[in-house]
Amino acid sequence: MTVQHIHGGDIFGEAANLGLDCARILDYSANINPLGPPPAVFDAIQKNMEMIVNYPDPHCRDLSKSLCNYLHVKGKNVIFGNGVSELIYLLVRVLNCKRAVIPVPTFTEYGLAVVTAGGTIKEVPLAAEKNFSLEVDEIVSTISPADLVFICNPNNPTGNLYSRDEILYLLKECESKGAYLVVDEAFIDFVPDVKGYSVIPHVGTSSRLIMFYSLTKFFGMPGLRLGAMLGPSALIDEMTAAKDPWNVNLFAQVGGVAALKDVNHMQKTRELVTVEREYLYNNLAGLPGFKPYPGEANFLLVDIKNTGLTCAKLTQLMKQRGVLVRDCSSFDGLGNKHIRLAVKTREENRRLTAEFATVLEGAKI
Ligand SMILES: Cc1ncc(COP(=O)(O)O)c(C=O)c1O
DSSP states (O other), X not given: OOOOOOOSOOHHHHHHHHTOOGGGOEEOSSOOOTTOSOHHHXXXXXXXXXXXXXXXXXXXXXXXXXXXXXXXXXXXXXXXXXXXXXXXXXXXXXXXXXXXXXXXXXOTHHHHHHHHTTOEEEEEEOOGGGTTOOOHHHHHTTOTTOSEEEEESSOTTTOOOOOHHHHHHHHHHHHHHTOEEEEEXXXXXXXXXXXXXXXXXXXXXXXXXXXXXXXXXXTTOTTTOOEEEEOOHHHHHHHHHHSOTXXXXXXXXXXXHHHTTOHHHHHHXXXXXXXXXXXXXXXXXXXXXXXXXXXSSSEEEEEOGGGTOOHHHHHHHHHTTTEEOEEGGGSTTOTTSEEEEEOOOHHHHHHHHHHHHHHHHHTTO
């Protein structure tokens, strides 16, 4: 079986293709905090340079204390990984998942993890005409006999934020049908009222609730690779036994501790993303043939059907101008007429809009 992991953010590959230095690429294809990591992350890494002569802490003790304090959860309910991606694959293997339910379009690694482990997936389409809203009863009707139901909240790539009531309703149904509900909150910290949406208060209270928490997006450090899974302690124990003992490197551990302290950076990030998302949305809505969907995270999905261009063509034209945008044709359920754009700083968002205008003008839209 050939499995393709298609994602945005491949600036090294694209820079090599274009013959450009990475620093000259404007990357709108990966959804990372436009402010970058809190400055204390760089200090922590520098201060710990000489520690690389040691193995990293296999139990991530300091990091675990920091995350438990920050999220108000217990250490026995947390496991860390080399990004959430590692933990998705580990979870599927540990549970020996035979069948998973996945509303699409969504993050593609859930399906790939299940299929590469020999399981099957049942995709439940989210309809564009209904703004990709979650049809909970349709999902419920497909649960038996699933091992896992994956929900991404807010959803990548649509940006939809699902209510806690919808998620808790699904959890109840999963509990009664013997399935696990996996809620991936990789982008939830960008939501100003995060406490009104996150399932964290329910972690540990249900033997069927699993939650993913990534430090990649909101803390602006995808290159460090750091993510966590929260869930019932018995499952965390099984995953701990099955994982590589030193799966989280030393810099990720000290960087994570530093990042979780900087409340000011978190606040600034939420404010910037909220303002810039609206600015970008309005700019995109003003471009000929562009229809952005409203989103609640740090990215926007755009229907470009009325430009007459495919997303592959538009992506290519932008690439020639040194701008990477996410061609969404690899997301099941989207076809070849959608792109996804990160929300970045005002200056970058202005340049993106101008580049699109030039490309669309050249394509005579
Ligand atoms: C919804 C979602 N979950 C998880 C991940 C993986 O995050 P990490 O960098 O922590 O592996 C991504 C990355 O794009 C994502 O979009």
